[in-house]
Amino acid sequence: MGKTVKKQRPVNLDLTTIRFPVTAIASILHRVSGVISFVAVGILLWLLGLSLSSPEGFLQASAVMNSFFAKFIMWGILTALAWHIVGGVRHMLMDFGYLAETQRTGNSSARIGFGITVVLSILAGVLVW
Known part of the structure; x- marks a missing residue:
């Protein structure tokens, strides 16, 4: 049987x-x-579904969407969707060869994507509120 060697590696907890x-x-x-x-x-x-179920359902859905919490959730959903779309377009541009696959291009395109998402998030906030 072979001897097992225990490697002493640094652990950062x-x-x-x-x-x-x-x-x-x-x-x-x-x-x-x-x-x-x-x-x-x-x-x-x-x-x-609630809003289309009946006139009362529409009023219930409207009441739900009038609360600050629901508007905040909707803003979060729109912001997440905006980032997902921007990130997806960024990946597709790299996949199709329009952006170089280098560390520098990756860093700059990620920063630009964050900037675009901030603008879209602000616009989503204006739309929701």
Whole structure:
């Protein structure tokens, strides 16, 4: 039988010291926004069904959408959808060869995507409120 060697590797358990690159943050947020958008479809379909069920259902849906909490949720859904679309377009531009697949281009395109999403998020807030 062979001898097993235990490697002494450093272990960093302090997660506050880890800094993700902007491309990793963009990738993680793209996945998160996809999950939020998927869950949002159920919420939005429920709200649509309620509003189309009857005149009373429409009034109930209107009452739900008049609350600050519902408007905040709707703003969050629209912001997540905006980031998911912007991130998806960014990935497609890279896949089709319109953006170079370099670290520099990845960083700058992620930052530009964040900027575009901030603008779209502000516009969504104006639309919702």
